[in-house]
Amino acid sequence: xxxxxxxxxxxxxxxxxxxxxxxxxxxxxxxxxxxxxxxxxxxxxxxxxxxxxxxxxxxxxxxxxxxxxxxxxxxxxxxxxxxxxxxxxxxxxxxxxxxxxxxxxxxxxxxxxxxxxxxxxxxxxxxxxxxxxxxxxxxxxxxxxxxxxxxxxxxxxxxxxxxxxxxxxxxxxxxxxxxxxxxxxxxxxxxxxxxxxxxxxxxxxxxxxxxxxxxxxxxxxxxxxxxxxxxxxxxxxxxxxxxxxxxxxxxxxxxxxxxxxxxxxxxxxxxxxxxxxxxxxxxxxxxxxxxxxxxxxxxxxxxxx
Amino acid sequence: xxxxxxxxxxxxxxxxxxxxxxxxxxxxxxxxxxxxxxxxxxxxxxxxxxxxxxxxxxxxxxxxxxxxxxxxxxxxxxxxxxxxx
Numbered sequence: 001x002x003x004x005x006x007x008x009x010x011x012x013x014x015x016x017x018x019x020x021x022x023x024x025x026x027x028x029x030x031x032x033x034x035x036x037x038x039x040x041x042x043x044x045x046x047x048x049x050x051x052x053x054x055x056x057x058x059x060x061x062x063x064x065x066x067x068x069x070x071x072x073x074x075x076x077x078x079x080x081x082x083x084x085x086x087x088x089x090x091x092x093x094x095x096x097x098x099x100x101x102x103x104x105x106x107x108x109x110x111x112x113x114x115x116x117x118x119x120x121x122x123x124x125x126x127x128x129x130x131x132x133x134x135x136x137x138x139x140x141x142x143x144x145x146x147x148x149x150x151x152x153x154x155x156x157x158x159x160x161x162x163x164x165x166x167x168x169x170x171x172x173x174x175x176x177x178x179x180x181x182x183x184x185x186x187x188x189x190x191x192x193x194x195x196x197x198x199x200x201x202x203x204x205x206x207x208x209x210x211x212x213x214x215x216x217x218x219x220x221x222x223x224x225x226x227x228x229x230x231x232x233x234x235x236x237x238x239x240x241x242x243x244x245x246x247x248x249x250x251x252x253x254x255x256x257x258x259x260x261x262x263x264x265x266x267x268x269x270x271x272x273x274x275x276x277x278x279x280x281x282x283x284x285x286x287x288x289x290x291x292x293x294x295x296x297x298x299x300x301x302x303x304x305x
Numbered sequence: 306x307x308x309x310x311x312x313x314x315x316x317x318x319x320x321x322x323x324x325x326x327x328x329x330x331x332x333x334x335x336x337x338x339x340x341x342x343x344x345x346x347x348x349x350x351x352x353x354x355x356x357x358x359x360x361x362x363x364x365x366x367x368x369x370x371x372x373x374x375x376x377x378x379x380x381x382x383x384x385x386x387x388x389x390x
Contacts, residue, residue, distance in 0.1 A: 029377075099373070172354055205365075216376065219347060247340075247346065247370060250346045250348055250350065250369065250370060251369075251370040254347075254350070255366050255369075259366075265350070265354065265366065266354055266357070266358070267357075268356035269350065269351055272347070272350075272351060276325060276347065276348060276351055277327075278346075279324055280325070280327040281327065284327050284328070
């Protein structure tokens, strides 16, 4: 069993173990990529029913789409940070490149929606873009394993949010927006499945260490737009009105992820105890929670990109 | 489930919540809405887990999402204790 503490460096993995691990991660990526190429590719210009776009959609609908777009627009930071933290691992770094391509389509599509529906002007889009690029998204975690699990939770949460909004668009008879959210949600759950596949492999290799990292990420998780997207708090209030809240997080994100990974709630809670205690200590002292040093895939923490 | 049992469970909740969140919850009642206590969803899962462990019961995952008030939680836990599960 791997012991996790904040003083001694994590043990290095043997070369044989690393080769086996890399082979498994490569297989996860090839399965993901093959399915994406065969079944999931879609075209921004041809597959969205742009001719049915509603120009009388509510401002609330537009604000939600703009919020999604804003979060997606930190793509340069996500790609740069994300790919550097896993660059030693072929399967994961090639996944990040593919992920960046798919996410870039999401932001382009949402931008097209806002412009074609006339809910926003070119000038407003440039203004938003400038505000967004004024701030930089920093990696919330600093090892490949923690970032992989962060990706898993974040993509699953994003999937749930897009599904909610897809249902809402369908109920409002907005076929164009429903199709957009449908394609994006499909991509997000595919990303989630890749991350889950990788985490399953990591659990097989080092269950205690992976559980510790999962607990740490859960305890310190926040969506990437927090503190970055302009007017984030007021935007989130509108999102919550559409049925996105903390209860949904437990029901649709936390519990399903554990179930898929074959981790029981009590096994997770045991690992979480330490992470939550550290967070509560930091909160009581008015500090930002410190990162727990946890074993990295190759035994060394990765420097922030 | 008697009123006394529910009172005991409420006291247990206060103790466990205090331990998990590292602060006191003196004014919590059965009617208190969990999210209004400033307890986030993850800490809440921890509190439920610790109560389950101490009492040797297990609340099904699907029941967890229905918990709104502290009384809801105490009732669910009490039901599992009575059922011996």
